[in-house]
Amino acid sequence: MGNRIKTDLCIIGGGSGGLSVAAGAVQMGAKVVLVEGHKMGGDCLNYGCVPSKALIAAGKHAHAMTTGAVFGVTPSVPQVDYAAAKDHVRSVIAGIEPHDSVERFEGLGVTVIEEYGTFISPTELQAGDTVIEARRFVISTGSSPFVPPIPGLDSVPHFTNEDIFDLREQPEHLIVIGGGPIGMEMAQAHRRLGSKVTVLEGDKALGKDDPEAAAVVLENIRAEGVEIVEGALASEVRGSAGKIEVETKDGAVYKGSHLLMAVGRKPNVDKLNLEAAGVEPVRGGIKVDASLKTTNKKIYAIGDVAAGLQFTHVAGYHAGVIIRSALFGLPSKQRTDHIPWATYTDPELAQVGLTEAQAREAHGDKLEVVKFDYSENDRARAELKTKGFVKVMVVKGKPVGATIAGAQAGELIQVWALAIANKMKMGAVAGMVSPYPTLGEVNKRAAGAYFTPRLFENDWVKRIVRFVQRF
Structure with a gap:
């Protein structure tokens, strides 16, 4: 027989949104269970915002050494230790980890279960050998990198944001498939650290942004030596470690040593068994109303999984919206015009x-x-x-x-x-x-x-x- 817990609030996912709800709710007197089967801090701390900005900072310092002539400072070629740059990334993550740790949240009074959660009924979640029965649930499982089914990709070594920060050997020539924010940030950072970089974008680079503003950014990135090819839809990937080729729909072939996939995100819903909970999925995540309630009114969904804007600060904002509703029973609705x-x-x-x-x-x-x-x-x-x-x-x-x-x-x-x-x-x-x-x-x-x-x-x-x- 397994354990059984009854609680006021069960939060599934220990990323930014889930941790914000857990900390706020438990300190306001609610009984809280947090279920996390992977890493506390979620994508932002471990694979996203924090490590990417740390690597960007390293690239910024390298770039500054080459641009001082106009200020009267003699430029020099930076001697980049790529592995040491990754050490910086790891140290930044390590410095933040205690704030998001199991120990901290248990110290606040949260019951933390380090397992993946699966719904077994509209009011029950199975996590390992424990069943949690909760008055209300919050799904905050976030998202993962989407890797499209490009022919040949499954047999060619490639990176996503989940493992690029573990790479210790500097890419000689990094090919990035995807010209959105993640792709462009990583492209410029690697170029500044000394790698040759080619970005292949099937449509327009930074295509979701104002075209006039995107043009300012792209002009500068190109001027630094990043090759950005727009309208380049990848049709086939082939090769092996260190010798990778990407062929685009128009027949052009681009060669590099490493490949980074940065074409978008997919919601983490596969393990949840939403049907058992009476929660309706939609393309992009979980269907929610203006108050972030799912089709089961006792279950909320927040952050990346809530089929909306996918930003860490949105998850934090969502946490505030549902605390008012779930803890105080007051009407509370999200808005997006100010995000x-x-x-x-x-x-x-x-x-x-x-x-x-x-x-x-x-x-x-x-x-x-x-x-x-x-x-x-x-x-x-x-x-x-x-x-x-x-x-x-x-x-x-x-x-x-x-x-x-x-x-x-x-x-x-x-x-x-x-x-x-x-x-x-x-x-x-x-x-x-x-x-x-x-x-x-x-x-x-x-x-x-x-x-x-x-x-x-x-x-x-x-x-x-x-x-x-x-x-």
Whole structure:
């Protein structure tokens, strides 16, 4: 006979969203069971956000050694120890692991079961030899890399984001299939660390982003020596370790030493037995309503598995939404219009709300688009970071979207995320006082650009000023 546990809340998956729910719920007095069959911290800590940004940082330092001439610093060829760069990646993960560990959560009062969970009824989950009966469940199992069924791929060694960070031997020539955020980040990082890199994208590289902004990023990555081939749909893979060939639909053949697959993500639902729980799957994950409840109203789904935006910070946001509902019984709904995201290439690319194309489709003639270029910012000039712009989509005086391509775009987008989340008007950003000289001034100046025609190109304003000056 196995163990049987009754609890208030059972969370399946110890990634960002699941851990946030567990920590919040147990500290508010709920009985919580957390089920995790793999690694605590999930994809973000072990295979995604954390290791990728650590490797990008290593590439940034290598690149800086080659670009100092204009500042009066003699360039030098960096001596890259690829294995040591991976040691840095591992040390960063190790530094964060205690925060996400079994020991920490057990210390908070969470019962942690290190097994995969499978539903056996609408109110019961089997995890190893334990059956958990819970008043409510939260599915936060995340996603995994999607590897398409390209002929020959199953017999050729290749990497995904789940094992590329374990590679200790530097690729001589890395071929990346997939020109989305993951593919482009890894391509630029490896190029800066000394590898030759070719990116093959079946459609448009960074195709989900604003085309004008994506062009700024791609131009710079190409200038650093990354070969980016668009419209290159892989039709066959062949070869062996160190000698890999990818043939595209048009018959072109690209040769390299290593292959990274970065074509997208798939939800982790296979082990859950959703049918037994009365939970309906959909393409991209699990069907949820605005309150993140599944078709079984006692079961929530959050994060990547909830068939929506796949970002770590979205999972954290979802956690807050369902804690209000599951713990306090209060109405709580998610929204997506204020969710930002960023691609951590150099320059960075960030978005919140609607892109220009989406805003034009949604709002038509009511839309105003304002823009401010980095080249007009004094700090950007001082650091020679003048490539890029801020673009804000405005309807009736309120921002409905913002796009930033340029240095620290991921940091700068937060002003617009704040404004949209709180339904602020453009005057709130224009009225902000930024320290001088900072890159952050680009946001204030973009907001100011919205008011320029209203103040300086308005005959009534000029008439009022002339009238007042008579006294």
